Every structure is written in C-alpha cells, then in structure tokens.
Amino acid sequence: MKELDEKLDSLDAALARGLTQERLSRGQFLRRAGLGGAAALGLGSFLSACGVGGSSSGTTTAASNGVGSAAWWAKQKQAGTLDFANWPLYIDTDHGKHPSLEQFTKQTGITVDYKEVIQDNAPFYAKIAPSLQAGQSIGYDIIVMTNGWYLTELINHGWLIPLDKAKLPNFTKYASPIVKSPAYDNGNTYTVAWQSGFTGIAYDPKLTGREITSIQDLFDPKFKGHVGMMSDNTELGSAGLLQLGIDPATSTQADWKKAATVLQKQRDDGLVRQYYDQSYIKALENGDTWITQAWSGDIFQANASGYPHLKFVVPKEGVMHWTDNMMIPMGAAHPVDALEWMNFYYDPKIAAEVADWVNYLCPVPAAKQVIAKQLQDPGVANSPLVFPTKAMDAKARDYYTFKDYNEFKTWNGIFDPIIQS
Amino acid sequence: MEPRRRTLAPYLLGMPGGVYLAVFFIVPLFAVLSVSLQTGNPDTGFTLTWHWHEYVTAISQYHTQFVRSFFYAGISTAVALVLAYPMAYWIAFHGGRHKSTYLLLVLLPFFVSFVIRTLAWQFILSDQGFVLGTLKSWHLLPQSVHVLSTRTAVIAGLTYSALPFMALPLYVALERIDRRLVRAAGDLYARPASSFLRVILPLSAPGVFAGFLLVFVTNVGDYVNAAILGGPGTTMIGNVIQTSYLQNFDYPMASALSSLLIAGTLIVIYLYARAFGAARIQEYA
Numbered sequence: 001m002k003e004l005d006e007k008l009d010s011l012d013a014a015l016a017r018g019l020t021q022e023r024l025s026r027g028q029f030l031r032r033a034g035l036g037g038a039a040a041l042g043l044g045s046f047l048s049a050c051g052v053g054g055s056s057s058g059t060t061t062a063a064s065n066g067v068g069s070a071a072w073w074a075k076q077k078q079a080g081t082l083d084f085a086n087w088p089l090y091i092d093t094d095h096g097k098h099p100s101l102e103q104f105t106k107q108t109g110i111t112v113d114y115k116e117v118i119q120d121n122a123p124f125y126a127k128i129a130p131s132l133q134a135g136q137s138i139g140y141d142i143i144v145m146t147n148g149w150y151l152t153e154l155i156n157h158g159w160l161i162p163l164d165k166a167k168l169p170n171f172t173k174y175a176s177p178i179v180k181s182p183a184y185d186n187g188n189t190y191t192v193a194w195q196s197g198f199t200g201i202a203y204d205p206k207l208t209g210r211e212i213t214s215i216q217d218l219f220d221p222k223f224k225g226h227v228g229m230m231s232d233n234t235e236l237g238s239a240g241l242l243q244l245g246i247d248p249a250t251s252t253q254a255d256w257k258k259a260a261t262v263l264q265k266q267r268d269d270g271l272v273r274q275y276y277d278q279s280y281i282k283a284l285e286n287g288d289t290w291i292t293q294a295w296s297g298d299i300f301q302a303n304a305s306g307y308p309h310l311k312f313v314v315p316k317e318g319v320m321h322w323t324d325n326m327m328i329p330m331g332a333a334h335p336v337d338a339l340e341w342m343n344f345y346y347d348p349k350i351a352a353e354v355a356d357w358v359n360y361l362c363p364v365p366a367a368k369q370v371i372a373k374q375l376q377d378p379g380v381a382n383s384p385l386v387f388p389t390k391a392m393d394a395k396a397r398d399y400y401t402f403k404d405y406n407e408f409k410t411w412n413g414i415f416d417p418i419i420q421s
Numbered sequence: 422m423e424p425r426r427r428t429l430a431p432y433l434l435g436m437p438g439g440v441y442l443a444v445f446f447i448v449p450l451f452a453v454l455s456v457s458l459q460t461g462n463p464d465t466g467f468t469l470t471w472h473w474h475e476y477v478t479a480i481s482q483y484h485t486q487f488v489r490s491f492f493y494a495g496i497s498t499a500v501a502l503v504l505a506y507p508m509a510y511w512i513a514f515h516g517g518r519h520k521s522t523y524l525l526l527v528l529l530p531f532f533v534s535f536v537i538r539t540l541a542w543q544f545i546l547s548d549q550g551f552v553l554g555t556l557k558s559w560h561l562l563p564q565s566v567h568v569l570s571t572r573t574a575v576i577a578g579l580t581y582s583a584l585p586f587m588a589l590p591l592y593v594a595l596e597r598i599d600r601r602l603v604r605a606a607g608d609l610y611a612r613p614a615s616s617f618l619r620v621i622l623p624l625s626a627p628g629v630f631a632g633f634l635l636v637f638v639t640n641v642g643d644y645v646n647a648a649i650l651g652g653p654g655t656t657m658i659g660n661v662i663q664t665s666y667l668q669n670f671d672y673p674m675a676s677a678l679s680s681l682l683i684a685g686t687l688i689v690i691y692l693y694a695r696a697f698g699a700a701r702i703q704e705y706a
Contacts, residue, residue, distance in 0.1 A: 122667050122668050122670075123667060126667075126670075153463075153464075156464075157464075225565070225567070233668075267653050272652075272653050273570050273652060274569075274570045274651070274652040274653065275653065279543070279649070282543070282544075282547075283547075286544075286547035286548060286550060287547070287548050287549035288547050288548045288549075288567065288569060288570070404464065405462040405463060405464050405465075405670075406462070408669075409462070409669070409671065412668075412669045412671070416664065416669070417482070419653075419656070420483075420486065420656040420660060420661050420664065421485070421653065421654060421656060
C-alpha cells in the first residue's frame with residue numbers, strides 16, 4: 001500500500017498509464033466485440049432454452065433454510081479464496097494485473113480468482129439459472145448484474161444470499177445516497193453497487209446547432225432522421241415516460257401505453273435514425289446521429305479518446321440511473337470472503353483506484369479526494385460523469401421494477417413493436 | 422465375408438453423419454415444435470397445452486417482418502446470382518493456371534469474422550465516413566443523404582455476405598461442363614450468345630440451384646445485417662426471434678416464430694424446385 005503510494009507520488013499516474021497501456025472501457029470493448037459475442041451466446045441460450053421447467057418450483061429459498069440469517073452468518077468462516085465474476089474491463093488493470101485485488105490479497109490473505117465472464121445480463125442469467133434452480137453452486141462468490149428484470153428474478157427466486165450489514169461498515173459509512181436502498185432492493189438486502197451510470201442524452205453541438213437541455217429535444221422534428229434511441233426496451237420506454245413527465249419507477253400500465261404512443265409517433269415521423277445497442281456511440285462519433293440516448297461512462301471515454309466536442313446532459317425532466325451490483329449467489333462457497341471484498345472495495349482509496357480506471361459513476365463520493373490528491377488525476381476527479389453533482393443526483397430516476405413475469409411480458413409487448421417494426 | 426461387408430459399408434459410412442443430424446437437427450426441431458405449443462412462463466414452467474394461439478399472435482403481430490425477410494432474401498439472392506455468375510464463369514473458363522488463386526480471393530472474406538466484416542461496412546458507409554463524407558465534401562451528394570439504416574444497406578449487406586456462397590457452387594457447376602459441348606455448339610454455327618444460353622446456362626443449373634438454396638435459406642433467417650446496417654422499418658424476423666429468446670425469455674413465441682420461418686422457407690424451396698429446379702437438374706446433371 002505504502003509502496004504504491006510512493007510510486008504514484010513520483011509520477012503523474014494517469015499520464016504514466018496513458019503512455020504505457022491502452023485504456024478500453026467496458027463500452028468500447030463491447031463495441032469492438034460487437035455482435036460476435038451476442039451471436040455466440042445466442043446458440044448457448046437457444047440450447048438451454050430447450051429445457052423449460054419452471055424456475056420457481058423446488059427452489060431452496062433463503063427463508064426456508066435460514067441462509068443469510070444472522071445465525072447462519074455467525075457460523076460461516078473465512079476461506080481464504082474468492083471467486084469473482086465480473087464484466088470485461090470493469091476493474092483497474094495494470095499489465096494484466098488488478099492492483100485493487102492485489103492489495104486485498106495482501107491485506108486479508110484472501111486470494112481472488114477474478115473472471116471476466118459476464119457479457120450481458122440476459123445470457124448470463126440464462127446460464128446460471130438452471131444451476132441455481134437445482135440448488136447447485138454456480139462457482140462464483142460474487143457476481144455483478146445490472147438492476148432490471150434478471151436481477152429481480154434472482155431476488156424473487158431467493159437465489160441470492162442476504163448480506164450481513166454488520167460486516168459492511170465501509171458501505172454504511174461511504175456509499176453515495178443514490179446507491180443506498182434502491183427501489184429494486186430495499187435496504188440493500190441482497191446487493192451493493194459496484195459502479196453505476198446515467199442514461200441521459202448525448203449530442204454533437206456542431207450538428208444540433210444549439211444546446212440541449214430536455215428530453216423533448218429527442219422529439220424535435222429539426223433533428224429528423226438523426227435521433228438515436230436505444231434498442232433496450234427498458235431504456236426506450238423510460239425515455240418515453242420521462243418525456244410525458246411521468247416517473248418511470250411509479251408508472252402504471254396505462255402510462256406505458258401513453259409512452260408507447262409518443263415513441264411510435266417519434267418513429268413514424270421519421271425522427272429516429274435507428275434503435276441502437278452499444279453501437280450508438282459509434283453512430284454519434286461518426287455523425288450519423290446528432291442527438292442520442294446515451295450512457296454517461298461512454299461519453300467520458302469518447303471525450304478522452306478523440307471526440308472532446310461531444311456533450312452529455314442530464315435532461316431537466318430527469319435522468320435514468322442504473323446500477324451494476326455485486327451480490328452473493330446461493331450456494332457460494334466463500335460468502336465471508338465475498339463480504340470482506342465488498343467492504344474493502346468501499347474504502348475510498350480502493351474505490352478511487354477502480355473509478356480512476358473504469359470511469360463510470362463511482363458509488364463512493366469520498367474517492368474524489370483520493371483521485372484528486374493521491375492519484376493526481378483531476379480529469380477524472382472533477383468529472384461530473386464520475387462524481388455527479390448534487391443537482392444531478394437530484395434528477396436521478398429509478399427504472400420501473402417488474403413484480404412478475406407477466407408485467408415484464410406486458411412491458412415487452414408494449415415497447416418491442418416500436419423497435420421491431 | 423467380402424459381399425457382406427460390401428452391403429454394410431454404405432450404411433456404416435452414412436451412420437456418423439446420420440446420427441449427427443438426428444441428434445443436432447431432428448431432436449432440436451421437435452423440441453422447438455413442442456415448445457411452440459406450450460403455455461406458461463419461465464417462473465411457473467411450461468406445459469404442453471397444444472394451444473395454437475402463439476401462432477395466431479405471431480402471424481398477426483409479425484407478418485410484416487416475415488414478408489420483409491422473404492423479400493430481402495429474395496432480392497439479395499437474385500442480385501448475388503447476377504454478380505456471382507459472370508465472376509464464376511470467368512474463373513471457370515478464363516481463369517487459366519491462376520484459377521486457384523482467384524478462388525482463394527473469392528474465399529478470402531471468410532478469413533475475417535462475418536460480424537466484423539459487417540461492422541466494417543457500417544464504418545465505411547457512415548454518413549461522414551470516407552465514401553459518403555468524401556462525396557459530400559466535393560458537393561457531389563447533398564448532406565442529408567445516408568445509406569446506413571436503410572433497406573438498401575440491409576439488402577446490400579445480405580448480398581455481400583452471400584457472394585462467396587453463390588460463387589462457389591456456380592464455379593463448380595461451370596467447371597465441370599464438358600468443353601467439347603461448347604465447341605460442338607460453335608461447330609454447329611451457334612453464335613456465342615446462343616451457345617451460352619442453350620448449352621452453358623442449362624448445364625450450370627445445378628450450381629444455380631445449390632447457390633440459391635445456400636444463400637436464400639441463410640439470408641431469410643439473418644439478423645446480423647438488419648441489426649448492424651438497418652434502421653427503423655428494416656427489422657427482419659431473425660431479429661424478432663432473437664429478442665424473444667434472449668431478452669424476453671418468451672420461448673413459446675420464439676419457437677412459434679421459428680417454426681413458421683422453417684415452414685415458410687420449406688414452402689418457398691419446394692415451389693422453387695418445382696418451377697425451375699429438380700426436374701431440369703436431374704435431366705442435365
């Protein structure tokens with residue numbers, strides 16, 4: 001720890017890293033991997049889809065066997081090993097090593113087997129669900145998933161181990177208010193944030209010719225044929241709801257239909273260039289779109305890699321806030337080690353190291369000082385895309401949390417036809 | 422011993438392939454058919470209820486995408502045929518000793534992943550990219566012109582990815598044509614055009630048929646081109662199936678759509694074979 005600090009003091013850390021290695025965000029990686037991964041995974045999911053037993057029957061839930069209760073946690077012991085599954089390029093990396101994990105090992109004696117195996121929520125869920133249903137371990141102590149239907153399913157089925165808050169003092173002390181007790185997991189019973197981000201609007205001021213401030217701008221006929229919307233129907237539907245002044249988190253099915261009408265009109269009027277996956281950022285960089293729905297971290301990366309003129313805005317109607325969460329799946333072999341890491345990560349020094357590399361929203365506001373003073377990377381420390389202002393936090397909105405499959409299906413039935421016409 | 426082995430040999434030789442097909446084609450096919458007639462959801466499980474409502478919904482909701490897929494596949498196959506035939510003809514008849522080099526060039530695109538090649542087209546055709554951007558900067562095209570996100574882009578992408586699949590069977594068919602027949606046509610005072618139309622073209626029919634099958638069937642279910650090069654209003658049925666399976670976990674709907682796609686494709690192939698293919702192919706082959 002001390003050794004590292006000394007090294008960092010002797011050199012502008014960000015500069016050194018910039019010179020010695022290529023930085024790729026999770027977004028850029030996905031862009032490069034393109035649909036290849038999706039296509040490859042498609043086959044696996046297709047085959048696994050052939051087994052179609054119900055996943056709610058025969059499940060051992062936390063309630064039924066006491067896993068995750070205080071008494072259960074009291075019996076668990078540290079094992080000295082941690083199996084951690086995460087998304088690609090989503091942790092600090094230096095010449096193939098992860099300094100934050102190495103410090104963790106040094107301090108706690110726990111060795112970490114870190115695997116970048118999660119490409120997308122749906123296929124990963126499809127991969128682990130059969131094992132969890134059969135009551136088998138999936139081989140990981142921590143997995144990272146975005147809030148949304150698949151995470152809700154994990155919670156509904158009782159496939160996550162309730163966390164022992166007493167062992168997470170750093171989370172209690174340092175976590176940002178916007179990641180505490182989110183709508184999809186009240187009281188952080190099962191999850192704590194890894195990174196989060198905003199889905200707002202990005203634009204190219206040269207092409208729009210004016211400053212963008214509102215969701216309404218996505219519906220402006222002046223930008224006909226050059227508006228990018230997202231093909232993820234949760235993002236698309238939420239934008240429609242915000243445009244109508246409805247908070248997605250508390251919206252009703254009637255609201256969804258109203259939002260669909262607005263979005264259908266936007267499409268029929270020829271405003272929408274395309275419904276994009278991760279490739280929206282390329283389209284914005286190429287000038288195909290002038291204004292687009294966008295994820296905050298990507299715009300930070302684009303600004304740093306040759307597109308400094310692109311802008312990200314938090315629209316005045318509100319900005320969607322998504323969170324990638326750490327959680328412990330049922331059957332995890334080393335739950336205590338997993339908790340230990342979660343707590344360790346919320347130490348501002350460690351969160352700072354990860355944030356300085358990953359550049360999404362950091363769930364630990366105190367990390368800002370560390371990045372500014374010790375890591376000496378003001379570009380990251382002062383960026384509102386990594387450490388949002390209070391005003392931005394106030395605009396953050398939660399997604400609607402589906403209660404059951406039928407709600408999820410209704411939502412899909414309302415918004416998919418717009419994208420897939 | 423000898424005669425017995427001879428009678429068994431063909432079956433033994435056919436067995437690995439047959440077993441492979443049975444396990445990896447027939448079984449999944451029936452699984453898909455079965456799931457399409459099931460009712461339920463991923464939480465409660467699915468039960469076989471023999472309800473056909475998924476088919477009704479599939480057709481009423483997605484008939485546009487079905488028709489579009491067959492239309493795009495038909496056009497791209499026809500264009501690929503028109504582009505690939507002269508190329509295959511030239512290699513087969515005038516390729517000389519460099520034939521294999523030319524064939525390698527035809528196959529070269531396969532050395533790069535299909536998805537990456539399609540992404541490259543996205544880059545090349547972007548509004549301010551080096552084709553459109555350059556033409557626009559010379560004022561040869563108005564600023565508003567774009568190729569990406571249009572039907573043209575998707576069909577062009579489908580055609581591009583189909584070319585080698587079309588060219589290879591055509592080349593094989595043209596290559597096997599007995600040159601003496603062509604010479605005989607000339608000896609009988611057939612002009613080059615009519616010797617092509619009455620000798621070469623009919624003899625290459627098996628290649629056309631094989632090329633059509635390979636390309637049309639692949640393209641009708643394609644979802645990569647529409648996803649990468651398309652825009653609103655170019656969604657193909659493959660994209661709908663992909664979303665139903667992978668995002669929505671709506672297995673009965675996805676299976677019903679897949680079954681309809683298989684059925685539709687078989688009907689088209691059957692009609693095509695009746696109209697142009699099978700009889701003539703047997704006659705000439």
